[in-house]
Amino acid sequence: LRGWRPCREATPLQPPPASSADARGVFDGMPPRKREREDAEAPSEVIGGDRDRIGTLPDALLDRVLSFLPAEDAVRTCVLARRWRHLWKSASGLRIGCRDEDEPVSVNDLRRFVDYLFLLRGGSPLQGCEFRIGDYRLHEEDEGRVNLWLRHAVLCKVRFLKLYVHRSEYYDPWLPLDDMPLVSQHLRRLVLQRVKCHASFLNFSSCPALEHLEFEYCDVSRAKKISSDSVKSLSITKSVFAEDYRILIDVPNMVSLLLDSPWNTTPILGSMPSLEEAFVRIMELCDDQCMKLDDANRDCDCESCESSDITGDGGQNCVLLKGLSEAKNLTLISHPIMFIFRRDLRWCPTFSKLKTLLLNDYWCVPDDLCALACILEHSPVLEKLILQLFSEGPQHKVEIKGNFGLMERAAGISDHLQTVEVKCEVVDERVIKVLKFLCTFNIRKQHLLYFCHLT
Secondary structure, eight states, rough: OTTTOOTTTTTOOOOOOOOSSSSTSSSSOOOOHHHHHHHHHSSSSTTTTTEEEGOOOOSHHHHHHHHHHHHHHHHHHGGGGGTTTGGGGOOOOOEETSSTSSSSSEHHHHHHHHHHHHHTTOOOOOSSSEEEEEEEOOHHHHHHHHHHHHHHHHTTSSSSSEEEESSTTTOOEEOOOSSSOOSSOOEEEEESSSEOTTTTTOOOOOOOTEEEEEEEEEEEEEEEEEEEEEEOOOEEEOOBBOOSSEEEOTTTTEEEEEEEOOOBBEEOOOOOOTOEEEEEEOOBBBSSSSSSSSSOOOOOOOTTTOOSSOOOOOOOSOOSHHHHHTTTTEEEEEEBBOOHHHHHGOOOOOOOOEEEEEGGGGGOOOOBEEEEEEEHHHHHTOOOEEEESSSSSSOOSEEEEEOSSSSOOOTTOOOTOOEEEEEEESOOHHHHHHHHHHTTTTOOOGGEEEEEEEO
């Protein structure tokens, strides 16, 4: 089959013994019986003397019930009544290793069950399939087995696929996925947690229906780019990027982006003309740091700080802001010592569609508000500005809302800007300097409303 092969040295799935008539001859706790005796004696409407009211529901509803159950429990329904005997084989959803989300099951403990589960299901199509894997310690056979299960789910035309790998220790290894692309005409949503993805896997051109892609605590550092023409929603949270070059995120039809706390270098965002909303947060796990932006330091040896003319990969253009320039709603948050946004402002694009903008105190350095002024001047249709100052939220002790006065507003500021919100913990000298700066745009004190949330 194109796009599939056995993973590494994984032992191929072996069929159950010939005498096994159904799941009760394979799974623990389900004693085997001869099919003739089952057909004659198994009740069709009675469970423990009571009428099987759930069993009288339409097949579509029963399928929904089975799809919400952990796979182990779904299989055990085969003993309830004659009608239930084979329903689990065609259930459109599988939740494997999900009986106790706080204690994921090891690959070794899941192996026999999952191998037989897929063999007895045959090629029954799947709407959704979720794996929760625990106690993973870089065993090659475990790696191959998990990859084999994932590929089998893809062959079953799965639409939603999720793999969660539990890591009990911070430095436990990521589970590596095969360096080969996924090939599916049906996959629409892919969620990966704590896995290592190689270059070929991150090329999703062979998944034309894929629209939602999510990485959490993943390692994508082996790739040059993450690419897809079909993905509309991309979420990358606390994932590892390359150390010595910038990975390109090439998803031109993206509508929604979440890029939160990348490790190592910040990725480059390609053109996204359909982008509607984006959340980007660059924190101290990122290596793009300029020590000159730290009050305790005056020396910096970084190659790409804001005083440099080149990016970390030798280019002379934006890393993030150009790709975000088509967004309608934008959140930009950064740790104070990061230089990416500040260096991007040297080539600041025009945010021609931007309606709502949320910035943190990174953009509002009390003695240097040039960054805030620059992005406001390049947002001609901005309607709402939110400044989250020295407060991480989501709850803030003080919220200050202001409107423009009747006087003519400052040149270069959006004629559409009607509301400015300032959220903080306390109105100290730093916040007052920002408020004074806003007053230069004719947001006068008498137009500020104070809402204090006491805690």
